[in-house]
Amino acid sequence: MSDVRAADYVGFETGTDDAAERERFAAIVEHLRPECERVIAQYEDARSALLPILHLFQNEQGWVSPAALRACAQLIDVPLSVVESTASFYTLFFRRPVGRYMLQPCRGVACIIRGAEEQMAHFRERLGIGHLETTDDGLFSYEEVECLAACDRAPCMQVNLEFVYDLTNESIDAMLGEMRAGTCAIARRTQTSPPRRTWIIQQDSGKKSAGAQDVLSPDDPGGIGDRSGKDMLRRIERDPELLLARPTRERLVRDGVAILDGEAEKH
């Protein structure tokens, strides 16, 4: 594990064969190596150090690059796939570059009751982006998250893992202004690469059967553009008929005749 050499990362960075990029990553590895080794030494099994090391790389790069995954795999001597699997499990590891401020308003029950929906709409309007998206200038990333366990001061949010409480539209405007001006108390994240529109990697390898093309995302319960599933809920609220559109077995038994009659009319 000790002979992880910068040269081994040649070409691992996706999307770049740039020598300068490689040099930069090699420097990062060299910079983190002592800390990593210290962390690894803390554990009986080197494998256990995976999460702390990933965090070290994320802090250094702002995200966990494929090269970083590979470096971690070599550092603790596990297959790359295992590291990928772990990193992909935790949503706080970003596998694409994100903005300098990660804004994560809570959409838990308590916050919603206290009007978080209004604040979320305000965020979307002010930032011009939606859930799981990053602004074009790479400053903000926005994600609506599940309960942050700060219900006593709802609505709340998390900015770069630091809590912000009692959100109002005004406090949001003030905060965003500070962030843009660079005077915000919350530290910016490092950003080694310019972020893209979203940082969620969709497990869509492109290798599919004839039938499965253009499946947008596994995150689409309704199929298209409804990542949170809320749209579907709204549709159900608005149109209870939707519930009845698919006959269940109970329903078929109960009003089988009526359904068949309905079918007959259609034809």
Place this chain on the structure above:
Amino acid sequence: MNAVPLWLIVVIKSAIVLFVVITTFAYSMLFERKVMAWMQLRPGPNRVGPWGLLQPAADAAKMLFKEDLTPKTADPVIYRLAPFIALFAAMGTFAIIPFSESPAGVWSVGDVNAGILFVFALTSIGVYGISLAGWASGSKFPLLGSVRATAQMISYELSMTMSVVGVLILAGTTSLVGIVHAQYRLWFFIPQLVGFGIYLITAVAETNRAPFDLVEAETELVGGFHTEYSGLRFGLFFIAEYMNMITVSCIATLLFLGGWNAPFGLTFIPGIVWFLIKGGLFLFFYIWLRATLPRFRYDRLMAFGWKVLLPVATLNLMATAAVIAAVR
């Protein structure tokens, strides 16, 4: 009359009779198929001509064009000869059957004074055709059929003759014309009711028709004596069978139903019409019988012939003779 030589008259008469009989044969076959079908809730032949009336022609054409096969094991000469024997015997009877009478004379090819004997002689020859056909085919089913034919012929010919002798006693003549004349007042089926019944039954057996068609029983013997025959030769047997049917119908008419005598004084209707009606009824009865009764078992057939019909016929004959003797 003298200008026309006798032989020419006979030839012309023969031709007419032949034509009429053949036509009758053809349509009696169609008649049978139709009646059978109706009794079995079917329409019967109806595809050739209106109501199937041209069916006999179609059948004839078919028969003519079928291949004539001779089995390898057959005796070729007798095999080929047999159908002609059967047909000859069947046709021969029509030489003496009187169909009607007009002031000019009897409507027959020739009136023989021992006519009834001639008829029986010929029908007895007819069985040779069947026996020889079965034997000469060189195959087991035909042989069985021919053996049955012989046995059946012997058993029933006896009773039939016995039943007819009663009529002869009543008429006092063996001439067919004479017998008809003797029935001018009383048709013989009334005094000879038992004889008439026996004649009906034995006549069916004589012609090998259902329910006594054990000679050709399809289910047992695959066609019996004519199993191996095909084409025209098969057709000849077919003709012979229907000829025999017509013959016994005519004989029954002559012997028991008063021939061309009109019943109830309806003399304005020509005698020939009465003759045809009576014969036709007989034919219909034959068909009706076939449509109604299943085939006899062979041992029962023999038992019935020897143990029932023959004693009854003998008693009938004796009774008739006694009555006549007493009356005279």
Place this chain on the structure above:
Amino acid sequence: MLRAVIAGFVAILAGFRTTFGYLFVKKPTIAYPSIKKQHAPRFHGLHELRRYADGKERCIGCELCQIACPANAIVVVGAENTPADRRSPGERYAARYEIDELRCIFCGLCEEACPTDAIVLTPRFEMSDYRRGSFVYAKDRLLVPPQGGVGSAPDERPNGIPADLGAVAQQKSTVDIATGYDATWYGRALKTERRGLAG
């Protein structure tokens, strides 16, 4: 003895009466080739494999008809659809589909088993031929022409894959089977023709 003879004689006479009576009964026979009878709306006749309205085959090659068939008359061999050659919704289609109509007992269990209503029994019944082999109907004769499709694949995803074949099965209905054919009298002859194909 005498009584038995008389009884037998009477029985024979009764038989004569019966047969004579039938002479005058109206005959139920239909002169078949020239006159055809109207069959029941769900008469089980020759099979056909249907399509959807867009021309895709309904059959997905699942072989359920094959296992349902009590006469072992059906052979199905599946294959995978490719983007270039898309035969049916979903991934699988029937590369081979054959029914031996001589083995078939026209019970309709294949129709029952089919999850996509692909195989249906039509009212057509005249399929006589001179060779036994010609009674094995393959896809070329079973499949309706492309313009003869009915309905659309329910609940399709953007590119035509049914999200849920179970839902397809639930929506299964025989309504359009009953009305899919014109089986009517034209003069004295009955025509059974696929709807939507004539003209």
Place this chain on the structure above:
Amino acid sequence: MTTQPSVKTVTVTVDGVSLSVPEGTLLVEAAKQIQEDIPVYCYHTKLGPAGLCRICLVEIEKMPKLQIACNTVVTDGMVVHTASDKTMEGRRAVLEFLLLNHPLDCPICDKGGECDLQDFSMAYGQGASRKVEAKVAKPKAVDLGPTIVLDEERCIVCQRCVRFDDIITQERSLVVKDRGHRDIIATSTEEPYVSDFSGNVTELCPVGALTSKTYRFKSRPWDLNRTKTTCTQCSVGCQLYVDERYGDVLRTMSVAEDETSDGWLCDRGRYNIGFYNDPQRIASPLLRRGDEWEQIGWDDAVALWARQIREARDTTGPESIGVIGGGRLLNEEAFLLQHLFRSLGVENLDWRAGRQTVATPVFSGTYEELEAAQTILVFGVPPSQTAPVMDLRIRKAVVQRGARLVTVGPHSSGSSVTETHVRRVADIPSDAFDAERIAVVFDGIDATPMRDLHERFAELKRAGKSLIGFIPGEQPNARGAEAMGMLPRDGGRGTREVFSAAKDGGIRVLSLFGVNPALRFADGALATAALERTPFIVLSELFLTDTARFASLVLPAHGPFERDGHVLDMTGRVQRLFAAHAAPGGALSDGEMLVALADALDIEIPSPSALTARARAPEKRAMPRGEIRAAAPGGEAALRVIIRSDIFAGGGTVYHDERLEELRPRPIATLHPRTAQALGVAAGDLVDVIAGDRALRGLIVRVADAASEGTIRVVDGLPGAPANVLFDGEEVQVTKLEPAAPLAAAGAVAG
């Protein structure tokens, strides 16, 4: 096996039945004693509990909640209800959850009909879904690797495949990625799932998520005709089910057993089934007419064969007749073969047609004993490519039982478990022999280390230690052939001597049965020269192999699943074969050919029942030991060639199986980066490997860290690149060819 310490038993009541089971038994295993079917998805006897799927919920008295049977160890006095209402309700709820996003495409799913999800849904499920939302849509046919396709929608994330890859093969390439409803089975982003055991995951998968490319949409399970037989692709002798439909072998399935396969199959055994109806398969005897083959009838073929044999015997004597074969024959056939030719006075009989020189170890053991060994010594070619399922036993012994693996020779084990690798016998750590139970796995090729260690082994035996040997050879029934007497005796000549004689024109008739010496014999140059000089060669084969180029008469034989008889596996166990596929009409089994030949030569042969009895009772006799070769000359700095085995190499059944196109090895020479640099070649270059006047031409260079320095690794048994022109371990030169420019650019490095 040493005696187990007496195990304490505990009493547990399952559904009112009292059971005594050893302490530490899992509840799900205990329940099997009374045929109580506790449903499982993630649990598998060989994989152990994982506790992921929760379907095995049972009610245990005094426990407030339902417990999972797969991960609950029975305790004394435990009272379990496996079918109570509460249990059923729990299972119903679990199934509803599993089915939330599971697509209902059972009609087109390859698993439909033998699917646990289907079965348990019928048994325990609630029938209709209460979900009103659309199901999550995921890619339907994700190509995981050359053999496996994943349907992400169908996966219920039981992780059986992942755990198989982790626990059994130790390869760890499959993982679960993401979480929640998005989690899927995947490999690392750019790596395909490549494993020699990949087919097992399709069988393990309780739903239709993982499917085999070779079987995809081919059939439904209820249409298949199943035959249980023995795999004869290698000498392990795995039991397997062969599923056939309409004359096509569509798939093979493993048999759950512990004696040979342990319930697994390798990909060669599983997937090499597509050659049976290959159009190139020989369907009638072929007679050479110049450069053309002429189809002739069997009567003519046998008469010609018999005439040639008789003439050769009468003119030049029986020593001018040679017979090579037996390693691919059944015991019955091998016995018949030697009986027939011995009756003619021929003693030039040998099964050895490849590198392997010995098949019967001095001290045999079972696979279960191998698994229990404390030290496993592997000499020469590692079994991972010659007997893969046996290699799984070694991996199991090393990883699960803590055995020590020592590999000796130029090859390392090739599997992913920890090993001690030494080049020479002298370097074997001395403490390796301290263990009580020692297993020796020997490739059967070069007997030098065996001779060197002979004294040592004898000593160990005397000390009363358990010492067992295995020879995983390249021919499936080599041990059977030896036991049936297919070896030279009484002054007869072995293959090498026969070839030497043939090279000088001393052999007139050579009969070859299912062997391919032109491609496989250790001294390829000698084999080729010998075959060229032999006037009449009869070859019994399925295809026109490299050896068929020299044959005068080629006889179509039966393939592995078309045979009915007995073989011996490498442990000496008699295995039964049942024909699962009908051979093409023109082919005869080797046995039938031999009977016909015996008839033509007027030789009496044993009755079929006597033959079967003979095949079931292998003869135990002293076998000649393997060849001892002098170490190849050459300095330390020289470049040596290492000839590597590959399970998908070969000129016969694999070469003619079009479904295996992607799996067949390419003609590649593997070099360590530094060696490559020293030679001045780079990945993708074309090179010739030359030794004296012999050369292996046109290999594609691959550079890998795993290769040892100073060696060049080539794959054995590739038609078109026969590595047997070189000797294993020989000193070679490498010359670079100037490739046509597009070749390198087109990425010919593939594979």
